[in-house]
Amino acid sequence: KNQVEQSPQSLIILEGKNCTLQCNYTVSPFSNLRWYKQDTGRGPVSLTIMTFSENTKSNGRYTATLDADTKQSSLHITASQLSDSASYICVVSAIKAAGNKLTFGGGTRVLVKP
């Protein structure tokens, strides 16, 4: 069964500090892995997308890594800002005949405090 597990479920960090979110998956056949940011009351917005051959990708202060051998990914937030308070969702895409099928993790809720 395709699954995506994220940890921690939630975390609180002080403004300006760094943090790292984890994602483990058991999805096959693997197509790509995405990290989404979901602000409260809004739909998810894509931060990064990585294929099998990519092991790191950055988007501003967000850096995602992918280890396809161990089926693990991380999202690192550098110098956190109050606007980083959101849920971060790891999504893994599997190759299907009818098009890629996404499996969503439960998300990590990040609260940045001043």
Add this chain to the structure above:
Amino acid sequence: EAGVAQSPRYKIIEKRQSVAFWCNPISGHATLYWYQQILGQGPKLLIQFQNNGVVDDSQLPKDRFSAERLKGVDSTLKIQPAKLEDSAVYLCASSPRPSPSSYNEQFFGPGTRLTVL
């Protein structure tokens, strides 16, 4: 470029009532998705349309949920009758027609928050 539009943004109903949600995808996007997101969880796919045809509705509770995309553009999702456990955010997403060079990225609307009392 306008994003995915959804309405209403919020809806409160009593159990056993009916409710409908509307979604207008990004112009030109062939694929449309409806997701259910229960508080504290990731989204769960309910149904996927490719133009006006259903690609995947394996997780749609068909005894009470229905969806249509008659002209291959906007879509409606209906719940009839609603249960307490249907309280959730219903997200609509769209993506362009897949190509070998695309990641088939999905663009999400703001969602409709449904509360069933």
